[in-house]
Amino acid sequence: MATQSEISEALADFQVQCNENERLRRMQRDWTKVLHIVAEDNDSRHTMTVVEGETTSVEEGLIGTPDIIVTTDSETLCDMFWGDLNPAQKYLRGELKLKASQEDVMRLDAINLIVWPDE
């Protein structure tokens, strides 16, 4: 089980990766969302805010009204945000749960694909 600080570390790295990726910034130029990231096996909760493609903040706790809620176990969250795990596989097996519009679900995976492209 990953701890809250491990997930925070993964999210901080993810924020850097996203903000430094020009292609991603271009694709997400009109994307402004609040994401709640919830670990279902411990109390870890995070809020990520994206404004016009830029990940402006990653904070501990659930803040504001989310557009997207990502729920899975803490290990999966860690691996996913470090880019070591393909979220589509977890999603298709029902192990990664999302609450969002279909467009946003698609975008979430697309972000992952662009930041860590399949070799």
Added chain:
Amino acid sequence: MVSEIRLAKVVKQRTVVSTGAGMAMATVSYSASMELATIVLGDSAWIAILIAGIFCLMAGACFAELSGMYPTAAGIKIFIERAFNEKVAMLFATMYITVAISVVGAETFVLARVLYEGTGITAVPPWAWGVVFLIAVLLLNVRGIRIAGTFQDVLAYSMFAFLIGSSIYAMSISPAPLQTPTMPGDPADLVKAVAVGVFLYVGFEWVTPLAEEVTDQRLIARGLFLTIGVLFVTYALFNAGLTMTMAPAIQAAPGDPVYAGLIDAAIAKGALPAGIDRAALTYDQAKQAFGTSVIPHVLFYHRLFGSVGIVVIVIMSLVASVTSFNAGTLTASRYMYALARDGSLPKIFSRISINYATPYVALIALSGLCLTISLAVFVCEYFRPESYEIFIYLGAFIECMIYTVMACSVIVLRRRRPAEARPYRVPFGYVIPAVVAVFFSLLMLAIVVEHPVVAVVVLCVAMAAGYYGWRVVPRMRATARAARKAKPRRRPQRSSDAQA
């Protein structure tokens, strides 16, 4: 808890219903509705629509239970996977998506005929209308434009209000009373009519991908039931209005060039005897003649409202087709994209448009498949008129198949995972899932007995999907796993793990 959190934007009940009903109500539904009317006697089509609706309602209850347990857009695959295994899930989900797409062939064909005859622009052949329409929908989808939310609600509810209102009006001014409304005739014919009736509801279950967009899963369950209700009322009234208007019209003027052509077509098809006295057609014979029309709704509204009626129905057909295609291909392309990301399809299908954030390769591939199937329908129609109806039965068969599998999944999951949370539970224990499984299995059997070509097509698709799932996918996954293993992990190792 997550369930207590509210999303900034959630889908409301009315959108759940408009999505399901809008998906089911396509242009080909009008033709299928008329096809159904020709199978039973008089104006008793509503009985077949009701029976089909009741069983679809029960199937909807199974979907509601499963969707509540696993509220995800990848639902159908996950439901089957949890109940059986991944290979079985891949097989049925792939067959479902592939054959559902093939219904597009019939839809494009009917819409093209509506545009060809309705617009009066006969310089453009029907197949070209079909190609233009498919390309237009592809462009819409690649740009990520989705007809959704309030706009979709307005379109869908306007369409249903118009259909219901105009049908009641048609019935009220009809020169003929309702004919044998409670006597459908031969029970075997009623079974056939119910099979076509199931096709009328095809797509109502596509509300389950909305499970991620609602915070209360009961909305999906309620939405499934309301959708069936809306569809039943609309189809039953539309069918009665259609036949009560057009059968007397053909009886009164069998020499009219349009009606005479329909009578000729019915004779050629064998639906009417060659030496029939055209001046003394019965109500049911006139109905048989009208049943040969690919665009019964255009003739109906022309008869009812003149040229204004044609304009309205052309617009409505376009709206019905665009909304069904738009939502259908977007959902299917995302499923294809997810499978490619999962390693179950070639990676090329996971390519994303940076400008529009859409899976453009998956969309182009799907549109190419739709186009190929549509052109195949045009070619078949050229050699054998009304062969597009086979695609209606194909769609009905595949729906029956997926309803059967869903009902079995409910039964298996109740035994395997009895403690899992179920926001909605199908009442009366195993009775309803068992009835659904048996009824739709029998209906599948009835369809293949009547149309063996359906069995051939489904068997071919099943063999291809089975071979792909059992032999090709494991190899692709192994390659993907090896590539991933070869990549160094980015996540820092824990000190405790390092010591271990």
